[in-house]
Amino acid sequence: MLRIKDLSLAFPEQGKVFNNISFNVRKNTITLLSGNSGVGKSSLLMCIARVIPNIIEGEIKGEIIYKNANIADKGIDSISGSIGYMFQDPDSQLCSFTVEDEIAFGLENLNIDPNQMDDIIDRALDLTGIRHLRMRNLNQLSGGEKQKVALSSILALDPEFIIMDEPTANLDPKSTREIVDLIRKLRDEMGKTILIVEHKVKEIMDIVDDVIEIYEDGALNIEKDEFFKSYLVKSKLPVKSKKSLEENPVIKVENLSFSYDKDREILKDINFSLYEGEMVAIIGPNGAGKSTLTKLLIGLMEPCKGRILIKNKDISEMSPKDIGKSLGLIFQNPEHQFIKMTVEKEMALGLELGGASQEEVSNKVDYYLNLFNLSSQKNMNPFALSQGQKRRLSTASMMINGQPILILDEPTYGQDRENLQELLNLLYDINNRGVSILMITHDMDLVENSCDRYIYLEGGQVKHCGIVDDNFKDNLEREIMAYEGE
Amino acid sequence: MNSRITLKEIVVLAMISALMGVVFTGIDSIYEPLTALAGPFGGAIIYGVYLISALIGMYIVRKPGAGLIGSLFTGVINLLMGSPYGIHIIVASTLQGLGVEIPMFLGKYKKFNLLQMSIGAVLAMILVTIRDYFVFGFGMYGSLMPAIFAVRTISSIVFGAGLTIVIGKALLSTGVLNGFKIAAKSGE
Amino acid sequence: MKGNKDFIDNMNPFFKIIMLTIITIIGSTDFLPFVSGTLIISGLVIAHLFSSLSYKEVLYSVRAFIIMSVGFMNIILLTRLLSNQDLELLRILGLGFRIILISIYSTIFVKTTDPTEFVMALIKYFKVPAKFGYSFLTAYRFLPTFKDEMEIIKHAHQVRGIEESRNPLIQVWNSKRYIIPMLATAVRKGIRISVAMETRAFGKYETRTYYRSLSLNKQEAIGSLLYLLYIAAIITVFSINGLTNFTLIYG
Ligand SMILES: Nc1ncnc2c1ncn2[C@@H]1O[C@H](COP(=O)(O)OP(=O)(O)OP(=O)(O)O)[C@@H](O)[C@H]1O
Ligand SMILES: Nc1ncnc2c1ncn2[C@@H]1O[C@H](COP(=O)(O)OP(=O)(O)OP(=O)(O)O)[C@@H](O)[C@H]1O
Ligand SMILES: [Mg+2]
Ligand SMILES: [Mg+2]
Numbered sequence: 001m002l003r004i005k006d007l008s009l010a011f012p013e014q015g016k017v018f019n020n021i022s023f024n025v026r027k028n029t030i031t032l033l034s035g036n037s038g039v040g041k042s043s044l045l046m047c048i049a050r051v052i053p054n055i056i057e058g059e060i061k062g063e064i065i066y067k068n069a070n071i072a073d074k075g076i077d078s079i080s081g082s083i084g085y086m087f088q089d090p091d092s093q094l095c096s097f098t099v100e101d102e103i104a105f106g107l108e109n110l111n112i113d114p115n116q117m118d119d120i121i122d123r124a125l126d127l128t129g130i131r132h133l134r135m136r137n138l139n140q141l142s143g144g145e146k147q148k149v150a151l152s153s154i155l156a157l158d159p160e161f162i163i164m165d166e167p168t169a170n171l172d173p174k175s176t177r178e179i180v181d182l183i184r185k186l187r188d189e190m191g192k193t194i195l196i197v198e199h200k201v202k203e204i205m206d207i208v209d210d211v212i213e214i215y216e217d218g219a220l221n222i223e224k225d226e227f228f229k230s231y232l233v234k235s236k237l238p239v240k241s242k243k244s245l246e247e248n249p250v251i252k253v254e255n256l257s258f259s260y261d262k263d264r265e266i267l268k269d270i271n272f273s274l275y276e277g278e279m280v281a282i283i284g285p286n287g288a289g290k291s292t293l294t295k296l297l298i299g300l301m302e303p304c305k306g307r308i309l310i311k312n313k314d315i316s317e318m319s320p321k322d323i324g325k326s327l328g329l330i331f332q333n334p335e336h337q338f339i340k341m342t343v344e345k346e347m348a349l350g351l352e353l354g355g356a357s358q359e360e361v362s363n364k365v366d367y368y369l370n371l372f373n374l375s376s377q378k379n380m381n382p383f384a385l386s387q388g389q390k391r392r393l394s395t396a397s398m399m400i401n402g403q404p405i406l407i408l409d410e411p412t413y414g415q416d417r418e419n420l421q422e423l424l425n426l427l428y429d430i431n432n433r434g435v436s437i438l439m440i441t442h443d444m445d446l447v448e449n450s451c452d453r454y455i456y457l458e459g460g461q462v463k464h465c466g467i468v469d470d471n472f473k474d475n476l477e478r479e480i481m482a483y484e485g486e
Numbered sequence: 487m488n489s490r491i492t493l494k495e496i497v498v499l500a501m502i503s504a505l506m507g508v509v510f511t512g513i514d515s516i517y518e519p520l521t522a523l524a525g526p527f528g529g530a531i532i533y534g535v536y537l538i539s540a541l542i543g544m545y546i547v548r549k550p551g552a553g554l555i556g557s558l559f560t561g562v563i564n565l566l567m568g569s570p571y572g573i574h575i576i577v578a579s580t581l582q583g584l585g586v587e588i589p590m591f592l593g594k595y596k597k598f599n600l601l602q603m604s605i606g607a608v609l610a611m612i613l614v615t616i617r618d619y620f621v622f623g624f625g626m627y628g629s630l631m632p633a634i635f636a637v638r639t640i641s642s643i644v645f646g647a648g649l650t651i652v653i654g655k656a657l658l659s660t661g662v663l664n665g666f667k668i669a670a671k672s673g674e
Numbered sequence: 675m676k677g678n679k680d681f682i683d684n685m686n687p688f689f690k691i692i693m694l695t696i697i698t699i700i701g702s703t704d705f706l707p708f709v710s711g712t713l714i715i716s717g718l719v720i721a722h723l724f725s726s727l728s729y730k731e732v733l734y735s736v737r738a739f740i741i742m743s744v745g746f747m748n749i750i751l752l753t754r755l756l757s758n759q760d761l762e763l764l765r766i767l768g769l770g771f772r773i774i775l776i777s778i779y780s781t782i783f784v785k786t787t788d789p790t791e792f793v794m795a796l797i798k799y800f801k802v803p804a805k806f807g808y809s810f811l812t813a814y815r816f817l818p819t820f821k822d823e824m825e826i827i828k829h830a831h832q833v834r835g836i837e838e839s840r841n842p843l844i845q846v847w848n849s850k851r852y853i854i855p856m857l858a859t860a861v862r863k864g865i866r867i868s869v870a871m872e873t874r875a876f877g878k879y880e881t882r883t884y885y886r887s888l889s890l891n892k893q894e895a896i897g898s899l900l901y902l903l904y905i906a907a908i909i910t911v912f913s914i915n916g917l918t919n920f921t922l923i924y925g
Binding site: 492493494496497498499500501502503504505507508509513516531532535555559562563565566567568569571572573574629630645649652653656657660662663665 | 695697702735757773776777781784792805809813817820821824846847850853854856857858862868871872876877
Binding site: 051336353 | 788789832876
């Protein structure tokens with residue numbers, strides 16, 4: 001179906017990304033493209049979709065043979081409609097206002113008769129199981145729903161070959177399973193060929209046929225069973241010994257309620273505490289209100305009811321700067337907190353504002369750059385980094401300040417396992433030195449290995465909470481089932 | 487490089503306009519205390535900010551029509567955000583866009599330095615001010631008019647052209663503009 | 675045409691754009707307050723009878739402009755008072771009403787018009803190229819996102835210890851600090867969306883079809899025409915009595 005031969009790519013400013021990559025994708029299979037963060041997986045997919053160099057500049061050498069024709073020097077319109085391209089950020093691949101308009105968009109471009117569109121739209125929505133969303137406004141959908149709309153809009157064009165860039169990043173376990181099932185269906189029932197980049201290897205390993213690992217100087221077709229076996233061994237997350245420290249609350253949330261508008265209450269009467277030295281997970285489905293909660297904790301918005309105490313002080317009486325001194329928040333979108341124009345300066349900012357000496361700053365920054373595997377990017381602009389690199393930078397620039405409380409909103413998304421392990425070891429390290437950590441995540445392995453307690457949020461309410469022990473996953477499943485059965 | 491404007495550039499111009507629409511509503515909160523402080527001069531002092539959406543599009547894309555398109559997108563967005571000027575805002579946008587476009591056209595879309603951008607900004611301001619004179623009772627300010635005009639000119643240069651260039655350069659360094667003409671460093 | 679509460683909401687945007695244009699022209703050429711005053715009231719009544727909007731809703735969403743227009747009138751009055759010129763109260767009132775008039779009709783237009791249909795109308799009747807129409811639509815969808823993002827970024831900067839200057843001019847100059855990250859995101863989103871559009875064959879062929887069909891409905895045409903006649907009648911009556919003063923040049 002697809003053959004890549006000696007493909008190399010260089011960006012005008014950053015220089016070369018990868019070299020001499022060769023591999024094949026067989027018809028009607030699911031091929032997983034694996035490789036470290038920043039190695040160029042997303043860029044490779046864009047080369048295949050002709051996005052590079054047609055829309056994004058880059059210098060390509062080598063051949064991309066799709067259905068016996070070399071497309072390496074052809075334009076996007078040579079493959080549009082035949083290769084579907086779905087990317088990670090669900091928001092930036094939708095271009096209209098409602099779900100049905102979005103599906104119709106591609107059909108209109110292909111001059112399909114409007115009278116046939118209704119049927120095609122229904123069928124495309126049925127494939128992803130979202131026919132009930134047909135008339136909905138795109139702005140009111142959750143991330144997972146948007147991903148499904150994006151996929152439907154591609155399926156409506158009936159492409160033979162679909163490439164996907166981390167389609168489940170940011171999705172909760174349930175939506176992830178749904179998307180994975182869907183991908184399986186695409187291959188088994190509809191005869192599609194799929195090339196996918198995905199960091200959640202464990203979730204998709206059952207459906208993958210071939211695995212290709214990308215390195216800077218080449219690619220390897222690896223035996224998949226071997227890959228998964230060694231992956232499971234290599235990716236074991238470091239385990240933290242569990243503690244029970246319910247003495248000094250550093251954050252105390254009391255009867256907290258919040259709504260963005262009058263129609264719908266997003267958080268309903270939330271109560272919980274984070275105790276000094278603890279590592280606690282907040283889990284729950286997409287749209288449960290987790291990020292909203294972090295925004296309240298950092299004082300970005302005011303609660304409608306209830307209050308939040310940080311070290312026994314009501315945050316409504318604290319200035320943003322004071323809140324920032326005791327609490328570091330790593331936002332779900334790392335770009336929201338970048339201020340400076342280079343990675344190095346970004347890291348130094350907090351220290352400089354804190355009044356550290358030149359020498360101290362530069363030593364500490366170098367140390368942390370190294371620790372977070374960002375040394376060679378130190379003069380780059382934060383916005384030019386790859387997904388995973390950005391995440392690490394935002395985490396590093398918060399951790400370097402040494403606040404006693406750290407809140408992380410999905411620290412693991414877009415990370416390969418190696419970087420994740422490093423990150424966890426760092427978190428354990430500061431946690432041992434007394435930093436209390438609140439972590440929002442969809443990764444249950446992570447919770448099991450690293451957190452002392454968990455808080456399960458659903459529909460804006462704390463539905464369940466408890467300590468993380470060996471039975472954690474079973475307990476959780478039983479509890480959630482119980483709620484769903486209600 | 488091709489001088490026809492591409493789909494990518496048009497979408498990006500539209501996104502910038504939408505963003506500027508939001509930023510302007512933020513800036514309105516500065517506008518009010520300024521008017522309270524400096525009366526009719528208040529608006530004139532930050533007048534230049536409103537030119538950014540026409541200027542920044544031109545500064546980044548550097549192709550014929552970029553200024554006009556960016557400015558018109560901003561106009562329609564403002565119209566749909568419920569601007570009190572109604573269809574008028576489209577007239578103002580067209581004038582603004584033309585003002586930015588003219589000096590670039592004369593310079594064959596090759597020069598984009600502070601001087602060139604300032605000429606564009608001031609010209610845009612003059613065209614819109616003429617419209618204000620006719621429609622929005624600018625003449626009613628009487629003898630204060632020349633002074634207001636002078637303040638608007640300075641503001642167009644500092645907050646219009648100057649701020650646009652600073653923002654454009656910073657944005658360039660983020661790497662997101664690779665592939666736009668500004669990244670080819672033509673005309674500086 | 676009896677008190678149909680969705681009539682204006684369902685109307686083809688073409689008619690509404692024409693109407694808004696005519697109102698804007700009238701509003702901005704007459705500078706006595708009488709015609710605009712009457713049209714303000716009739717606009718409110720029409721919206722109440724023939725659209726899903728209530729008086730309260732319309733007035734509430736133009737409240738800022740009413741305040742602005744009052745402020746505007748006061749400032750002009752003040753400057754004229756200070757520089758010892760004729761006050762010309764009526765003309766100043768006309769000027770203030772003009773802002774309210776246009777903003778009320780704009781609000782009715784915006785609140786009853788689906789952005790997608792608006793863009794379709796622009797493409798179909800005003801021959802705006804589809805490239806521009808869709809680019810606009812896509813960007814328009816991001817307004818609320820941009821609003822949230824701005825709040826978050828501003829706050830994130832504060833929390834990280836960056837202090838905002840008290841001087842409003844420095845504030846304006848420093849606004850680039852949060853404009854730049856937002857622009858970077860916006861530009862990148864724009865690029866990705868254009869990728870999503872082109873990989874779904876946008877612009878591949880010269881022509882494209884449209885799923886939503888817009889047609890010019892007879893009832894709507896008659897309704898619009900009746901209102902235009904009403905406007906014409908008002909202008910005539912007021913003109914005869916010397917209560918209008920149409921001119922392009924103000925002041
Ligand atoms: N448009 C661009 N211009 C210049 N450099 C870029 C561009 N896009 C990506 N890069 C750089 O190219 C390298 C590869 O990036 P890419 O996004 O393809 O990585 P990735 O393998 O998908 O990583 P991740 O798993 O973190 O998403 C990175 O070092 C990145 O900084
Ligand atoms: N600015 C906003 N205005 C209105 N509603 C919002 C806003 N932000 C979020 N919401 C809604 O609030 C609910 C909770 O959103 P939130 O982002 O807190 O969820 P989350 O638990 O973080 O989800 P995810 O796991 O997908 O990140 C969602 O239904 C969302 O649609
Ligand atoms: Mg990637
Ligand atoms: Mg979230």
